[in-house]
Amino acid sequence: MTCFADTPEPPYYAVIFTSTRTAGDHGYAEMAENMLRLAARQAGFLGFESAREELGVSVSYWADLDSIRRWKADIAHREAQRLGRAVWYSGYRVRISKVEHEYGMDSSK
């Protein structure tokens, strides 16, 4: 099911992760699923939105910078980051940003 991250009133934080993949899976899909499950258990996790064509664009939402720092330092996540640099990604950007304003529409509501 597709759904938008159910984020609270701003301010909160967004980690914008854009990436290009190397060829082949090499355990990537399983890792991505595991990391999302782990991230969702972290204190301060607010949601996740993602899509990939040739470029992958993923945004995770967090309550504050400390939550982001703790997740970046998580042992399992650090190993995934290491494999990401070594095996899965040909390039990536991480942009840490503070969401100041949010609005939207749901025509189903």
Added chain:
Amino acid sequence: MTCFADTPEPPYYAVIFTSTRTAGDHGYAEMAENMLRLAARQAGFLGFESAREELGVSVSYWADLDSIRRWKADIAHREAQRLGRAVWYSGYRVRISKVEHEYGMDSSK
């Protein structure tokens, strides 16, 4: 060609636009191409990264909030926003955020 937005040193702004589409194209692909071309000509535009699966995740980067406001008020863009709400999107979120930190990797460099 896939490429990352060549953004400057932070701070700058990111508009995170996530959306779900209605069925059929109805001029969507042409509009999306036109809007990106128009946006890229606006003062303060810094870049664009996008992917769509069932959920579309697009991020445009801007020098400051005034550039974002001017682009939101652009006549052609306002018409596209109106058609987006009426025809193309079943739902969307717009999150305006200030990028505070950026890092990354290019294994080709």
